[in-house]
Amino acid sequence: MALIRNIDETPMTPVEMPGVRGATMAVMVGRGDGAPNFALRQFRVEHGGHTPRHAHDYEHEVFVVSGGGTVLLGGEERPIRAGDVILVPAAEEHQFRATAPEGLRFLCLVPMHRDCGEPTPGSG
Helix, strand or coil: CCCCCCHHHCCCEECCCCCCEEEEEEEEECHHHCCCCEEEEEEEEEEEEECCCECCCCCEEEEEEEEEEEEEECCEEEEEECCCEEEECCCCCEEEEECCCCCEEEEEEEECECCCCCECCCCC
């Protein structure tokens, strides 16, 4: 099944996890769309906000669409900006923070299933 969905027309919902501030998410393509292997999610983090500091058993790839901030990787905060691509290895603690006035907007690609075989959270 083919799908075309516009990034600016997809409804966002608040990210509800401990340690989150000012982050929303939309599943751009996922399980509910019939995608068999990967889910593509969009995140927006408002200025001063952040995703939770966490790790999980699957890698993910990130593309920064707009804005800027930092990503915690390898135990250190690294600056990120529009156009950057980030590989977050499996089991690597990470966190995204928005420091740009317009916040931070990024796409995140994750596998549909975790290494344990369970569905990846947020792969909807």
